[in-house]
Structure formats: C-alpha cells, structure tokens
Amino acid sequence: MTGKLLSVILILSGLLAGAAMYYLQVYGFYQSVDARPGQDVVLLPLGRETPQAIQYSAFEAIDADSSPIRYRACFETTLRADELAQLYTLSETQDPRNAPGWFDCFDAAALGAALKDGSATAFMGQKNIEFGVDRIVAITNDGRGFVWHELNNCGKKAYDGTVVGEVCPERPETH
Structure with a gap:
C-alpha cells in the first residue's frame, strides 16, 4: 500500500x-505593454546611431522581465517598406522568434515566409536595446508591422561563454 x-x-x-x-x-x-507613441516603433536611419520613430497605429505588444528576447509587437502603418528601405538600415534577420500562441497578431512562421519571399522587409530598429540584443522591425507590403528582439553577435558570444572582444559595448554589471 x-x-x-x-x-x-x-x-x-x-x-x-x-x-x-x-x-x-x-x-x-x-505582460501587456502600453503604447508609448514615438518610442515603440523606431527604425535606424542609414549611417546613423540614433533610431527615429515612424508613423504607426493599432499597436499591441507583450514583454517579460525574465528574458530580453521575449518582446513581441504588432502594428499597422501607411508607410511602404520599399520607401523605408531607401532611408533606414535593413536587417539580415529573416527568422522571427515565435510568440506565444495566445498572442494572435504575431505569426512567426507566416512572417518568416513573407520575409523570405520578399513580401516583407526587416529593418534594424535599435541596436543593443539591452546588452547583446537588437530590436528588429519587419513591415509587410500591405502595411502590417512586427517587432521582436534578436541576439546580436555580442549577445550570442556573451551567452555561449565565448570571449566577447573589443568590438562589443561594455557589458553592464549585474548585482
């Protein structure tokens, strides 16, 4: 027994x-992220270090304090991706990170397919939004936009234990 x-x-x-x-x-x-007009959706201009806000509406976002790469957002814009590509830095990232299934507006598989077939364009939103993490913004030809965070080279090195090197910014001290 x-x-x-x-x-x-x-x-x-x-x-x-x-x-x-x-x-x-x-x-x-x-947790849900409240919209902060002028700060939520930014793109990095060509040859510049400071991102610029772009026009958007219908903003939805989620984030978690447990990891810097859990941020996901969706929005709409009247701006055209091909016009933005002339002014802002493109991102080589073509694989968006998955969002939780309950966050309906962000479909990583469909967005990844759109990025690969050219019906969406990925831009650098902001470099090192947190140490080793970049914000990526993708805009489709029909005006839908998506935002997620991606590890950059410094982040990949820092988290896998490799020596970071001099080209990375100083890693902040954690207490």
Whole structure:
C-alpha cells in the first residue's frame, strides 16, 4: 500500500510540476505593454546611431522581465517598406522568434515566409536595446508591422561563454 501511495504522489507531483512549468513558460511571465507613441516603433536611419520613430497605429505588444528576447509587437502603418528601405538600415534577420500562441497578431512562421519571399522587409530598429540584443522591425507590403528582439553577435558570444572582444559595448554589471 505504501508503494502505491508513493507512486501516486510522485506521478501527481510530476504532473503538477509539468503543468506549472508549461503555464510559466507560455503565460506566466508575459505582460501587456502600453503604447508609448514615438518610442515603440523606431527604425535606424542609414549611417546613423540614433533610431527615429515612424508613423504607426493599432499597436499591441507583450514583454517579460525574465528574458530580453521575449518582446513581441504588432502594428499597422501607411508607410511602404520599399520607401523605408531607401532611408533606414535593413536587417539580415529573416527568422522571427515565435510568440506565444495566445498572442494572435504575431505569426512567426507566416512572417518568416513573407520575409523570405520578399513580401516583407526587416529593418534594424535599435541596436543593443539591452546588452547583446537588437530590436528588429519587419513591415509587410500591405502595411502590417512586427517587432521582436534578436541576439546580436555580442549577445550570442556573451551567452555561449565565448570571449566577447573589443568590438562589443561594455557589458553592464549585474548585482
């Protein structure tokens, strides 16, 4: 009888731990981001270091304090991607990060396909928004826009343990 009881306790605690882990990964740490006009959607002008805000509407975003790469946003714009490409820095990133399934406006697979077939263009939004993390902004030909954070070369090196080198900004001290 004791063996059966211990087995049931182990199975139930495993199921409970699995359910808690799933909830925390998919729902628990995310919060909605309030729109900050003039700050939410920015692009990096060619040859410049300071990003510029662009015109947008219908802004939705989520973020989590647990990781700098959990930010996702969707918006609409009347600006055309081909015109923006003449003024702003393009991004080589063609694979957007997945968003939680409940954040309906951000479909990473569809956006990735649009980036690959040319019906969307990815721009550098802001370099090192946090150490080793860049903000990427993609705009489709029909005026839908998407934002996510991506590790840059410094971030990839810093998080895999490789020596960062002199070309990266100074890493902030954590306490």
